[in-house]
């Protein structure tokens with residue numbers, strides 16, 4: 199679940215990839231997800247790093263790995279109304295561009311959206327990476343009207 203829609207949502211997050219949880223290839227996949235979001239959403243800045251994180255921090259999306267998430271989830275993102283930050287868990291074996299991008303989307307306050315977007319609810323309907331419709335949701339939940347170009 200996600201909360202905290204509105205102008206309080208940032209345009210600028212640090213994405214901390216927990217070093218203890220991911221191998222270098224997986225960490226690179228999460229970095230690629232950050233770059234894919236930035237390429238799709240002008241005005242968004244995601245700064246990935248590999249390190250340690252725990253719990254909710256302002257403008258930090260903390261990405262970790264956790265086995266045996268409740269079915270049918272392959273990943274989960276948690277937010278609180280009190281802080282514009284998130285905690286993401288991805289199951290072993292599911293660290294791919296689509297899943298990482300989807301969860302980072304939740305981390306930025308996005309909700310599930312139509313088939314063919316990265317924010318579609320599950321891996322069978324989600325795009326492989328963020329789409330222009332996802333960018334529209336990103337602007338919409340921030341109360342930003344996107345530029346015509």
Ligand SMILES: [Zn+2]
Nearest residue numbers: 300304310319
């Ligand atoms: Zn989701």
